Amino acid sequence: MKSEEINGNIFYNGDCVTGAREHIPDNSVDLIITDPPYGINGDQLHQHYNRDEEFVVEGYVEVPASEYGEFSLNWVKEAERILRPGGSIYIVSGYTNLYHILAALRETGLREVNHIIWKYNFGVYTSRKYVSSHYHILFYEKPGGERTFDLESRFGLKEKDLDNGSLNYQDREDVWIINREYKPGQVKNKNELPAELLVKMMQYSSNEGDLVCDMFLGGFSTARVAIGLNRRATGFEISQTAFEVKARELQDVRHGYLLPSLRTPDVEERKNQGKSWTDADIKTLTDRFTRLAESGKTKQSIIETLEEELGRGRWAIEKMLKKQGIQNGGRGRPHNKATDGEHNSQAVLPLD
Ligand SMILES: C[S@@+](CC[C@H](N)C(=O)[O-])C[C@H]1O[C@@H](n2cnc3c(N)ncnc32)[C@H](O)[C@@H]1O
Numbered sequence: 001m002k003s004e005e006i007n008g009n010i011f012y013n014g015d016c017v018t019g020a021r022e023h024i025p026d027n028s029v030d031l032i033i034t035d036p037p038y039g040i041n042g043d044q045l046h047q048h049y050n051r052d053e054e055f056v057v058e059g060y061v062e063v064p065a066s067e068y069g070e071f072s073l074n075w076v077k078e079a080e081r082i083l084r085p086g087g088s089i090y091i092v093s094g095y096t097n098l099y100h101i102l103a104a105l106r107e108t109g110l111r112e113v114n115h116i117i118w119k120y121n122f123g124v125y126t127s128r129k130y131v132s133s134h135y136h137i138l139f140y141e142k143p144g145g146e147r148t149f150d151l152e153s154r155f156g157l158k159e160k161d162l163d164n165g166s167l168n169y170q171d172r173e174d175v176w177i178i179n180r181e182y183k184p185g186q187v188k189n190k191n192e193l194p195a196e197l198l199v200k201m202m203q204y205s206s207n208e209g210d211l212v213c214d215m216f217l218g219g220f221s222t223a224r225v226a227i228g229l230n231r232r233a234t235g236f237e238i239s240q241t242a243f244e245v246k247a248r249e250l251q252d253v254r255h256g257y258l259l260p261s262l263r264t265p266d267v268e269e270r271k272n273q274g275k276s277w278t279d280a281d282i283k284t285l286t287d288r289f290t291r292l293a294e295s296g297k298t299k300q301s302i303i304e305t306l307e308e309e310l311g312r313g314r315w316a317i318e319k320m321l322k323k324q325g326i327q328n329g330g331r332g333r334p335h336n337k338a339t340d341g342e343h344n345s346q347a348v349l350p351l352d
Contacts, residue, residue, distance in 0.1 A: 004247045007255065009233045011223065013243040016215040016236035020078040024234070027084045030148070030210035031231075033201055033222045035092040035193055036075065036101070037061060039068040059241035060218070069100045075215055076104040082213065086145025088113070088205040091138040092193065098136050110140040113147075114174050118197065121179045137176075148210070153203040156266040157314055176200070192218060198225040199258065206231055220246040228258030271311035277320060285310060285317065286324050 001014035001022065012019040039062065063071045079089055089110065093101050105112075116137035123133030141147045151157070155168040181194045198221060206212060206229075214222035214235035219242070226233035227250070237243045277285075288309065292302040306317050 002243075004243075006247060006250050007227065007253075009223065009227065011217065011220075011234060011243070011247060011250075012236045013238070013240060013247075014236060015238050017074045017078050019236045020082055020215070024082045024213070026081055027087075028211065029082045029213045029234075030084060030087050031202065031206045031212045032079050032083060032087070032089040032215065033092075033198060033212060034079070034090070034215045035218065036072070036216050037063050038094045039063045039065045039071070039097045039100075040094070059239045059245070061238045065097070068097045069103065072097070072100045072104040073107055076101065076108060076110075079213075079215060080108040080110050080142060083110075083142040084145060085142055086147045087142045088147060089138075089140050089142075090116075090201050090205070091140075092118070093136045093138065095132075095136065101138065105138065105140060109143060111143050112138070113141050114139040117175045119175060119177045120194075148205055148207060150204055150207070151315060152265050152267045154200070154263065154265055156268065158268060159266050171200075172204075193221045195221065195225050195228075195258075198222055199229065199262075202226060202229050202231060203262070217246070218242060220250050223250060224253050225258065227253050227255055230256040230259060268313075270307065270313055273311070273313055273316070275312075281310070282320065282324065285320060286326065289321060289326060 001012050001019055003010055003012045003023070010023075012023060037060070076091075083089060091101055091105075116139055118135045118137050119133055120135070121133070123131040125131060152168065155166075155171050157166070157168050159167040161167055161170070176197065178194055178197045178200075181192070202212065202225060208230040209232065211232045211234065212222065212226040213233075214220075217223060217235040217237035220235075220237075223233040223235060237246070272281075285306065288306060289302060292305060293299075297305070303314050303317055306312075307314055310317065
């Protein structure tokens, strides 16, 4: 299988299943972001079908719909093998063959984290039905290790919009409205993913220096963004045309070129942040929580007070309270729907 090294990153021109088996060790990848062929028009293209290059459409190789189940199972199992324990995988999929990918995931030990809806512009125009303008993004993890989720990588927990809504919460809702890129006059892969979408996934789910793999490189958009964010990149593309054109373009992409364009989140450093809890710290926490709850304060204001008093972040406090069995209002205080209900984002204890 032909491979190309570009600025220290290796990419493979060939089938991702055989390629991964040959070249990518077990448990070696931190993050997989991938967008498999959709298998939609595959069956209409059987006259072009051959084993080496399968369906070639302008450098885009399709998979016959009739083989989509087996195809999905093969590559998803390989993805599971190469992911490190605690590693994350994001799979972008249309609706038509989504069930095959879900079924394949169920055959593995990968665990669902979120099912994200990506809403985009330029949906296919229709007149007798609704316009289809979303994709599914299946966000899974490989159990057995610490999953990277950089909570304040984009917005600090305290940052608010003009209506006092939490920017962090809004950014982490599981419906993402991100427009596709309009690139007139440029050669591009069918369904090239927008950089904004990839940046978001990588900011939350990886750190600088991590290895990001795309099983279906297409226009190499995942690789471009990974390099732009100072991550390492690898991946596979079966089409020789796409591989040659896009690998050449990647040679001009500089490490870290996207970093200056990232928003700097307003994150408060707290004096005890990251420090482990002593028994005395835990007792102070539970006593103060109970006292404040008895005084009738809402959970949100209790947590804010505790953040100041204990010099720890909100998430750490909520996690420890949960560990101590104090949830949804705390001891000595009746459950308060208005402040603790699941519709009040500011007040709910995290479930993860
Ligand atoms: C939906 S596109 C990926 C688009 C890509 N995410 C981007 O932003 O440009 C899927 C790609 O997978 C490639 N492909 C199809 N079968 C493959 C296989 N078995 N191994 C590797 N690549 C394959 C196709 O040629 C196509 O370029």
